[in-house]
Amino acid sequence: MTERRGVDARWWRATGLAAAAALLLQGRPAAAADPADPKPVTAKSTVADKGGAPPPAEPLISANAPPFSEGIFPCSGCHDPKDPPNTRRRELSFHDEQQSVLSHGEGRWCLDCHDARNRDELHLTSGELVPFTESYRLCGQCHGAKYRDWKVGVHGKRVGQWNGAKTYFLCVNCHNPHTPRFKGVKEVVVDGRTVVTPTLTLIHPMPRPRRPEENHP
Amino acid sequence: MSHPQLPVVEPEAEAGHDPGRRALLQATAAGAAIASLSACGVDVEAFFRKHFRELSPEELKRTIAKIEADEKQRFGKAVHVGTQGPMPGVFFGYGLDLSRCIGCRRCVYACVKENNQSRADPQIQWIRVLQMDKEHGVDLSHAEIYYEPETVPQPDKFYFPVQCQQCRDPPCVKTCPTQATWKEPDGIVVIDYDWCIGCRCCMAACPYGARHFNLATPTLPAEELNPEQHYLGNRPRPKGVVEKCTFCIQRTRQGRYTACVEVCPVGARKFGNLLDPESEIRKVMETKRVFVFKEELATHPQFYYFYAT
Numbered sequence: 001m002t003e004r005r006g007v008d009a010r011w012w013r014a015t016g017l018a019a020a021a022a023l024l025l026q027g028r029p030a031a032a033a034d035p036a037d038p039k040p041v042t043a044k045s046t047v048a049d050k051g052g053a054p055p056p057a058e059p060l061i062s063a064n065a066p067p068f069s070e071g072i073f074p075c076s077g078c079h080d081p082k083d084p085p086n087t088r089r090r091e092l093s094f095h096d097e098q099q100s101v102l103s104h105g106e107g108r109w110c111l112d113c114h115d116a117r118n119r120d121e122l123h124l125t126s127g128e129l130v131p132f133t134e135s136y137r138l139c140g141q142c143h144g145a146k147y148r149d150w151k152v153g154v155h156g157k158r159v160g161q162w163n164g165a166k167t168y169f170l171c172v173n174c175h176n177p178h179t180p181r182f183k184g185v186k187e188v189v190v191d192g193r194t195v196v197t198p199t200l201t202l203i204h205p206m207p208r209p210r211r212p213e214e215n216h217p
Numbered sequence: 218m219s220h221p222q223l224p225v226v227e228p229e230a231e232a233g234h235d236p237g238r239r240a241l242l243q244a245t246a247a248g249a250a251i252a253s254l255s256a257c258g259v260d261v262e263a264f265f266r267k268h269f270r271e272l273s274p275e276e277l278k279r280t281i282a283k284i285e286a287d288e289k290q291r292f293g294k295a296v297h298v299g300t301q302g303p304m305p306g307v308f309f310g311y312g313l314d315l316s317r318c319i320g321c322r323r324c325v326y327a328c329v330k331e332n333n334q335s336r337a338d339p340q341i342q343w344i345r346v347l348q349m350d351k352e353h354g355v356d357l358s359h360a361e362i363y364y365e366p367e368t369v370p371q372p373d374k375f376y377f378p379v380q381c382q383q384c385r386d387p388p389c390v391k392t393c394p395t396q397a398t399w400k401e402p403d404g405i406v407v408i409d410y411d412w413c414i415g416c417r418c419c420m421a422a423c424p425y426g427a428r429h430f431n432l433a434t435p436t437l438p439a440e441e442l443n444p445e446q447h448y449l450g451n452r453p454r455p456k457g458v459v460e461k462c463t464f465c466i467q468r469t470r471q472g473r474y475t476a477c478v479e480v481c482p483v484g485a486r487k488f489g490n491l492l493d494p495e496s497e498i499r500k501v502m503e504t505k506r507v508f509v510f511k512e513e514l515a516t517h518p519q520f521y522y523f524y525a526t
Contacts, residue, residue: 153497157484
């Protein structure tokens with residue numbers, strides 16, 4: 001396992017470097033997408049124009065990184081593509097922490113979303129593969145209204161420029177896909193990058209303001 | 218009952234005095250007044266500074282240099298005080314999704330940090346999050362700002378953050394006796410801290426409790442100072458002036474989102490240009506149930522609350 005972690009770390013570093021290079025070359029925000037996958041994030045940009053701020057050169061929308069657990073990706077590190085997949089519904093011994101919290105509609109099962117042949121990607125109901133960085137397309141198959149709101153920026157969170165390049169948060173940055181009801185989010189550093197990841201419990205509020213009698217100017 | 222005889226000032230008593238002597242007396246009095254101002258710890262240069270809108274480009278440059286130098290001396294680090302004006306064709310709008318807010322107060326503290334608010338004694342927070350009962354809806358008689366449960370959101374409660382609503386018809390601006398506060402063309406209501414006399418009429422006029430007074434010199438640790446500042450926004454305030462949310466003028470006039478939008482963990486806060494039909498805020502207004510707070514007062518806020526579900 002230690003050996004595998006080492007390999008994964010190198011993979012991530014290589015990915016990170018390639019992404020940084022892409023950023024430098026194209027002047028785009030670093031997309032979380034695997035640089036090997038040329039397909040850009042498909043959501044349309046919302047740009048202030050018409051006499052507003054000088055229009056930004058390339059108002060491209062990038063997505064935040066998917067919140068993988070430390071050392072878990074790529075999945076093909078363990079799931080050898082050459083091994084015949086076992087598609088039988090059963091209790092898993094390794095991914096039990098996902099299976100134990102699974103609460104997402106009726107009778108859902110891992111391979112409804114994860115692809116048995118290509119473990120590093122997900123699949124739509126049509127069978128089309130989607131990378132983890134575009135998982136919103138998968139979510140949007142059922143949650144169409146939310147997907148529409150997310151694409152125009154009404155649902156979900158964005159950071160960056162209100163009149164230019166911004167970073168979207170993926171559905172899975174806030175909703176654990178295995179138990180999607182929102183509880184809270186936290187920032188974690190995984191494999192050297194900071195990602196926003198959903199929590200399984202509600203979060204604490206920040207301290208209340210002082211009461212007037214507690215102020216002593 | 219007889220009144221004691223009061224001393225009577227002869228109206229013509231000074232008539233025969235030498236006008237030159239009078240001018241000298243006046244100058245001496247003014248000099249004494251300045252000296253006493255200075256002795257009271259008042260920055261004399263700032264006291265006599267022109268109104269922001271009357272400063273010539275040259276004067277503005279000198280003023281900024283002075284402010285930056287003063288801050289460097291006070292906090293020991295270089296700061297940048299911007300004066301960027303409104304972008305043409307931009308009128309800001311803010312949306313807050315009440316069906317998403319969980320009352321975690323992350324926005325309150327991000328705002329304090331971004332906008333150099335006094336941390337304690339006096340504690341100043343431009344955003345107040347009200348906890349309200351779902352049973353009663355938006356009702357200020359069932360609102361609590363000092364809530365502190367172990368976790369949020371609490372069942373049966375919802376959360377209603379309030380900050381400056383950037384009214385189109387702002388009562389605070391109408392009431393200011395020195396024109397120290399005004400509405401900019403992009404909709405931001407700003408304050409020239411050097412012209413605020415601390416009378417707090419604006420605080421009395423504001424129906425949203427959005428204005429806050431520096432009753433004492435603000436406490437602002439040097440290591441927490443945000444050096445990226447705006448003249449009409451987050452530059453450190455002196456004692457005795459009023460301050461308020463400026464939609465993070467130092468960020469939004471550079472095209473960036475406000476600090477509260479960027480920190481909100483649930484994405485409840487939306488910001489954009491009301492004149493751009495493709496902006497997030499316009500999409501909110503066109504597709505969601507939107508209302509403004511205390512609509513009956515006809516302040517016409519640029520801050521909209523909405524329910525996305």
